[in-house]
Amino acid sequence: GQNIDQPTEMTATEGAIVQINCTYQTSGFNGLFWYQQHAGEAPTFLSYNVLDGLEEKGRFSSFLSRSKGYSYLLLKELQMKDSASYLCAVRGGNYQLIWGAGTKLIIKP
Amino acid sequence: GAVVSQHPSWVICKSGTSVKIECRSLDFQATTMFWYRQFPKQSLMLMATSNEGSKATYEQGVEKDKFLINHASLTLSTLTVTSAHPEDSSFYICSARDGDRGDHSPLHFGNGTRLTVT
Numbered sequence A: 001g002q003n004i005d006q007p008t009e010m011t012a013t014e015g016a017i018v019q020i021n022c023t024y025q026t027s028g029f030n031g032l033f034w035y036q037q038h039a040g041e042a043p044t045f046l047s048y049n050v051l052d053g054l055e056e057k058g059r060f061s062s063f064l065s066r067s068k069g070y071s072y073l074l075l076k077e078l079q080m081k082d083s084a085s086y087l088c089a090v091r092g093g094n095y096q097l098i099w100g101a102g103t104k105l106i107i108k109p
Numbered sequence B: 001g002a003v004v005s006q007h008p009s010w011v012i013c014k015s016g017t018s019v020k021i022e023c024r025s026l027d028f029q030a031t032t033m034f035w036y037r038q039f040p041k042q043s044l045m046l047m048a049t050s051n052e053g054s055k056a057t058y059e060q061g062v063e064k065d066k067f068l069i070n071h072a073s074l075t076l077s078t079l080t081v082t083s084a085h086p087e088d089s090s091f092y093i094c095s096a097r098d099g100d101r102g103d104h105s106p107l108h109f110g111n112g113t114r115l116t117v118t
Helices: none
Strands: A003-005 A009-013 A018-025 A032-037 A044-049 A053-057 A060-065 A070-075 A084-091 A097-099 A103-108 B004-007 B010-013 B019-025 B032-038 B045-051 B067-073 B076-081 B090-097 B107-109 B113-117
Touching (some): A003 A097, A018 A032, A032 A060, B019 B090, B019 B113, B032 B067, B076 B090
Parallel strands (some): A009 A103, B010 B113
Antiparallel strands (some): A003 A018, A032 A044, A032 A084, A084 A103, B032 B045, B032 B090, B090 B113
């Protein structure tokens, strides 16, 4: 079967750094996406990785290792507004998106 | 770019009535749109894939006669929840991908519609 695993909830302190991990097992791979979703709102696109390595975009970075079926989203200089759920999604061999359950990130002052 | 507009943002309806939700791609053409449903504290669940000019593809367990999808143009897909019941209350979100940007372009989401059936 196909599945994506990410922690259910994480807590971090304002100004700190947090890493949210995502592991996946899919039939084929055509890219991995990270989305941010605030409560009651639709997801917004954060990052995309299709090749191994680190993609940096401001305070957010995303890493991919295809051989390990592993990705992480790194958030630096955390702000209170970063409190949200972070969704990992993998595009499988048939180009269908497979979604993780999301990681709820709680930022404390 | 790549803006997806969804309307209405929220709707309250009585049990047994039907509700139509519209999803528009504002600055790109979308041959394919996706309809998701999300219950509180749960992840996105794909309901169906809407294909312009042809029938939608429904995921297992989703009733096609209850959730009617029409994708009449390259910029508009509609989802109609027919004979709504309280258990249909959920957050419905549409999404689309700008196909002109290649297969690796991300999904862009509408703002979602919160449906409450009383």
